[in-house]
Amino acid sequence: MRILTLQRLEIFKTISATNSISEAARRLNLAQPTVSRHIRDFEAALKLGLFINESGRIKPTWEAHRLFEICEGTYERLRQVENAIAGIREGRGQTIRLMSVPSFFSFPFLAAALKRVIEEYPEIDVSMDVGSSANQIQSLREGNIDIGLAAEIPETPDLKISTIGHTKIVMIVSKNHPMADKEVFPISAVEKYPCIMPFTRAPVGKFIDQELAKHGISMKRLMTAVSPAIAPRLVEALGCCAISDSLTAVANPHIDIKAIPLSIDISVRVQAIQNAAAAKRTVDDLYIHSLRDSLSMLSNKP
Numbered sequence: 001m002r003i004l005t006l007q008r009l010e011i012f013k014t015i016s017a018t019n020s021i022s023e024a025a026r027r028l029n030l031a032q033p034t035v036s037r038h039i040r041d042f043e044a045a046l047k048l049g050l051f052i053n054e055s056g057r058i059k060p061t062w063e064a065h066r067l068f069e070i071c072e073g074t075y076e077r078l079r080q081v082e083n084a085i086a087g088i089r090e091g092r093g094q095t096i097r098l099m100s101v102p103s104f105f106s107f108p109f110l111a112a113a114l115k116r117v118i119e120e121y122p123e124i125d126v127s128m129d130v131g132s133s134a135n136q137i138q139s140l141r142e143g144n145i146d147i148g149l150a151a152e153i154p155e156t157p158d159l160k161i162s163t164i165g166h167t168k169i170v171m172i173v174s175k176n177h178p179m180a181d182k183e184v185f186p187i188s189a190v191e192k193y194p195c196i197m198p199f200t201r202a203p204v205g206k207f208i209d210q211e212l213a214k215h216g217i218s219m220k221r222l223m224t225a226v227s228p229a230i231a232p233r234l235v236e237a238l239g240c241c242a243i244s245d246s247l248t249a250v251a252n253p254h255i256d257i258k259a260i261p262l263s264i265d266i267s268v269r270v271q272a273i274q275n276a277a278a279a280k281r282t283v284d285d286l287y288i289h290s291l292r293d294s295l296s297m298l299s300n301k302p
Contacts (some may be wrong), residue, residue: 005139006078007038008039009022009075010028010033010051011030011038011073012039012064012068013068013071013075014028014272015051017037019058020059021039021058025297026094046067048102050067050244071122076096076290079226081302087123089120089133090122091121091123093285094121095124095126096121096125097129097146098129098146098148099128099131099145099147100130101227102130102132102229103227103247103248106244108294108298109295110149110291110294110298111234112173112290112297113287114287116286116290117288118270118285120283120286121286125140129220131148133153133202133203136273144199147272147273147274147284148272148273148274149273150203150271151268151269151271152204152268156235158276158277159274160274160278161271162272162273162274163270163293164288165291165295166268166270167247167270168245168266169211169245169262170244170245170258170260170261171190171259172232172257172260173185173235174236174239174258176207177240179240179241179260180260182260184262185261187264188217188263190243191217191218193222194222195222195243196223196224196225196238196241197222197225198225198228198229198244199225199226199242202226204268205246207208215264222238222258228245231244233255235255236255241265246259263278272287276285
C-alpha cells in the first residue's frame with residue numbers, strides 16, 4: 001500500500017491549517033471518525049507522530065511542520081491540476097471545429113445543439129463553417145475540422161459516421177400547382193410535372209435517384225438545385241414542384257409552398273461525420289447527442 005496518497009495529504013494539510021479534526025472534517029465534507037482514521041493510518045505508515053492533543057487542541061509536531069514545508073510545492077501543483085481540470089470541464093483552451101452542409105443552417109436543431117455545447121462548455125472556442133459533403137470529408141481527413149454534418153454519407157474505414165436522425169423525402173409544390181390540393185403525391189405523377197431535382201452527384205441526390213429508379217420512375221427534370229435550401233424559393237417563384245426533404249419544408253414557413261408526402265416512403269439519414277482516427281472527446285459526444293435530441297424533438301412536432 002502506498003504511504004502517500006492525495007487524500008492523505010489533503011487531510012494532513014487541512015488539519016495542519018485548522019488545528020482541528022472536526023473543522024478539517026467539515027471543510028473536507030468527511031465524517032470526523034474517517035478523518036481521524038486516515039491521519040492515524042498516515043502516521044503509522046510514515047512511522048512519525050504528526051499531531052499531539054494538548055488540552056483538547058490538536059497541535060502539529062516538529063515532524064509535521066517539516067513535512068508540511070516539504071509538501072508545500074505539491075499542494076501548489078495540486079491546485080494547478082484542479083484548476084486545469086476545471087478548465088477542461090468548461091472547455092478552456094479547447095476548440096470544437098464544426099462544418100455543416102448549407103441547408104442544415106436553416107434548421108433550429110443545429111442552433112439548439114450549439115447552444116447546449118456553449119452552455120456546458122462556456123470557455124470553449126466554437127468554429128462553425130459551411131461546406132458540401134465532399135468538402136467536409138476532405139477537411140476531416142486533413143484534420144481541419146472535428147465534426148461534419150451531412151446526409152447519406154457512404155461508409156468508409158477512415159470515417160466514423162453517426163446517424164442522428166432521419167428526414168422524409170416529400171414533394172414541395174407551389175400553392176397554385178395542379179397537385180397542391182392533394183394529400184399524397186403519387187410517385188407516378190413525377191413523370192408528368194416538371195420538377196426541380198437535387199444534385200445527383202451529391203450523396204442525397206444520388207440516394208433519391210436510386211430510390212426512384214427502384215420503382216421504375218424517370219423524373220421530368222425542370223432544373224437541378226445543387227443546394228436543397230434554394231428549392232423552396234424556386235418552387236414559389238416558378239410555380240412548379242421540387243423533390244426535397246421535410247426538414248427543408250418546415251424550415252421555410254414564410255414561403256408560400258406546400259409539402260406533400262410521396263406515395264412511397266423515402267427517408268434519408270442525417271449524419272454526423274468524424275475522423276475515425278481522432279481521439280474520443282466528451283464535448284464532441286455532447287454535440288452529437290444534442291443534435292440527435294434536437295432533431296428528434298423537431299421531427300416529433302405536429
